Amino acid sequence: xxxxxxxxxxxxxxxxxxxxxxxxxxxxxxxxxxxxxxxxxxxxxxxxxxxxxxxxxxxxxxxxxxxxxxxxxxxxxxxxxxxxxxxxxxxxxxxxxxxxxxxxxxxxxxxxxxxxxxxxxxxxxxxxxxxxxxxxxxxxx
Amino acid sequence: xxxxxxxxxxxxxxxxxxxxxxxxxxxxxxxxxxxxxxxxxxxxxxxxxxxxxxxxxxxxxxxxxxxxxxxxxxxxxxx
Numbered sequence: 001x002x003x004x005x006x007x008x009x010x011x012x013x014x015x016x017x018x019x020x021x022x023x024x025x026x027x028x029x030x031x032x033x034x035x036x037x038x039x040x041x042x043x044x045x046x047x048x049x050x051x052x053x054x055x056x057x058x059x060x061x062x063x064x065x066x067x068x069x070x071x072x073x074x075x076x077x078x079x080x081x082x083x084x085x086x087x088x089x090x091x092x093x094x095x096x097x098x099x100x101x102x103x104x105x106x107x108x109x110x111x112x113x114x115x116x117x118x119x120x121x122x123x124x125x126x127x128x129x130x131x132x133x134x135x136x137x138x139x140x141x
Numbered sequence: 142x143x144x145x146x147x148x149x150x151x152x153x154x155x156x157x158x159x160x161x162x163x164x165x166x167x168x169x170x171x172x173x174x175x176x177x178x179x180x181x182x183x184x185x186x187x188x189x190x191x192x193x194x195x196x197x198x199x200x201x202x203x204x205x206x207x208x209x210x211x212x213x214x215x216x217x218x219x220x
Contacts, residue, residue, distance in 0.1 A: 036220050052219065053149040054219070055192070057195055058192055058195040058196075061195055083220070094220065118220050119217060119218075119219060119220045120217065121217070122219050122220075123148065123190070123214055123219075124217060124218070125148060125149025125218050125219070126218045127150075136149060136150035136215070136218070138218070
């Protein structure tokens with residue numbers, strides 16, 4: 001079975017991620033998800049694709065810590081995170097987070113917390129490729 | 142030797158993915174950053190985050206052991 005946390009070049013299946021989460025416990029009553037995708041427009045420019053760089057070993061380690069912390073903090077039954085690196089074309093998937101809990105509130109709050117923390121703590125960088133040239137992204141709040 | 146890693150915008154600014162720096166007694170994270178800033182001033186201006194052996198570090202006074210892996214990193218933009 002695929003690991004609960006992964007960093008990969010290829011696209012992922014949301015259905016498979018959710019099925020894996022559901023398969024971890026029949027006590028799950030609520031599943032929240034966050035899907036981040038590549039926008040085709042940013043800072044007034046057309047974006048054709050995004051290139052991701054990562055400190056791979058540390059990024060994976062930080063994602064594992066985030067998952068464990070979220071499970072503890074929100075009392076989740078399970079959580080999964082997958083993040084792509086390499087080149088992602090506009091409209092394609094970047095990151096998928098699933099959180100499962102007995103009730104919806106914990107799942108929804110955990111999902112929001114996980115993507116916010118991921119942006120702060122996981123060493124991944126994105127470069128937008130545009131017809132006017134390439135530029136590394138300055139993080140949004 | 143200290144292995145220094147660069148990623149994303151910092152790798153672009155240095156033109157390197159990694160460099161080796163000789164370890165000297167008393168070397169700290171801050172003194173290593175100063176050494177690198179002399180060679181890569183623009184890159185080190187971007188380096189707001191640091192990691193030693195894959196763990197986040199904020200204390201520039203941290204002593205570095207020989208064979209440490211150090212990353213000077215720009216603010217993250219994943220997700």
